[in-house]
Amino acid sequence: MIHRNATIEDLQRLRKILEDGIQSQNKFEKLVDLTDQFLESQLEKYKRAILASEEWLHVMEDDNGVIVGYVWACSRADVAGNAIGQVAELVVESSFKRQGYGTRLFGCAKNWFTAAGLAEIEVNYSVASSEARHFWKALGFEPYFEKRRLKIVRH
16 A cells, blocks of 8 residues: 555546545535536646645555545635644545545645644535544544535525
8 A cells, every 4th residue: 555645647547536436425415516527627626736835635556556545635724814734635436445545545644734733634524424424533523613504495
């Protein structure tokens, strides 16, 4: 198992993993429409993360060199202006879940945040996904803020 910084050459494999992750998430709650336009916009964000110093995109490969997941992290200011770490995305392809890849990817991100001198890490996920809720709780994340959404039905 190898983890490393992502490269531009990894983008098409990351697209397949992202697509798999969205299809899996949409089983719980449809958050986004899985369109080529959406996927291409995400790949542009990943490309910026690969090239930027304030963002970080890391991949995990299995023993055969196949990328099985990735983590996209950055730092941002909280409401008080303090710098905190943000796990923007952590995705493991469905067929590789529950094998420790996600935990290892988070460990890499946590090391990056620690090296950057950050004292807190934040993550957002859909409450409809019990899998995500249990994963982040097992890593020690505690709820501290709650958002609510109201869908407006147009007639």
